[in-house]
Amino acid sequence: MDAPRWLDEREDRAWRGYRRMRRLLDLELARDLTQDSGLSEPDYDVLSDLSESPEGRLRLRDLADRMLWSRSRLSHHLTRMQQRGLVTRQECPDDARGSIVALTPAGREAIEAAAPGHLAAVRRNLIDLLTPAEIEALGALTHRVVDHLAGQQPRPRHEPAA
Amino acid sequence: MDAPRWLDEREDRAWRGYRRMRRLLDLELARDLTQDSGLSEPDYDVLSDLSESPEGRLRLRDLADRMLWSRSRLSHHLTRMQQRGLVTRQECPDDARGSIVALTPAGREAIEAAAPGHLAAVRRNLIDLLTPAEIEALGALTHRVVDHLAGQQPRPRHEPAA
DNA sequence: GGTGATTCGATGACATGTCAACGATCCGGG
DNA sequence: CCCGGATCGTTGACATGTCATCGAATCACC
16 A cells, blocks of 8 residues: 555546546536526435336435435435425335335426426536547446445444454 | 437436446545545545645635635635644735645645555546546546536626626 | 725635434344 | 344434625726
């Protein structure tokens, strides 16, 4: 670890570019989104995942896993969204600990109103700037990295090495 | 805007992969970093940019611009880092409003201790998983998107269309 | 050289995210 | 059954980020 293989010029260019794109794209998409729909990106993601589920309902645990959020974060965020009338919580029939998150009509309206504009922004600022080969490459490379990362031990909290 | 061109299968795969990678990579890198250096990613970025500057000093404004952070955010963050002895603030000789941020010896030690491990993590979880062609493509595509985004009006607050 | 608009950085109020608890419930082995 | 350990979701304390605003200083322009 004391003589690390440094990044060569191309690797450095890719890494810096990635981080910069990440930041700028986020700022732009978030700005567009809130400006013309009043939703934040986290709001959008929650509503989007719910709307893709049967009947617009998901168990909190499953939604959190799908979004790669902690349950705590999701619970806090749902409380805020619930106060705005975008989602509701329902009892889970087969597990009394559980909680079902469901889209309200207002929530469905909100995501359906926001989606076209958001999609257009994603196209305008990313997808339509890429060649078909780059889109293919981006799909391949990101999935490879995701598989690599997902294959690790999920919670090595702070144990020696059981 | 009412009949948006939806994402086709490949575009969707790239877009979802990107977002998922983004999240997982962030979690992993942040976890590794704090675990073996006690620094957060924002800490690391601040120290890294400072250490790449002559004498480890930068004007707050310039550091903020370089990092794509708001001055407010940077100011708050520096206050915390200053309390931990990683950076100091100095007067700006040629502009009395200004503030110069400088690496302390402890700050330089911290970044130099953290860098090899962080670099190794970046390699392990991203760079070394990619083919040379993918690295090249990632560099090209991210820079194109960055140029596109940077070329926009920086602050179209909420004006009609001057 | 005045002077009005702008830039700079700090600050306080608030929104959001993280982390470590907790009570409740579920599960599996006797 | 029942009991110990796991999971589920919530909560409160705290860390971090955003936004509007401020006072000081600078700049542009005449």
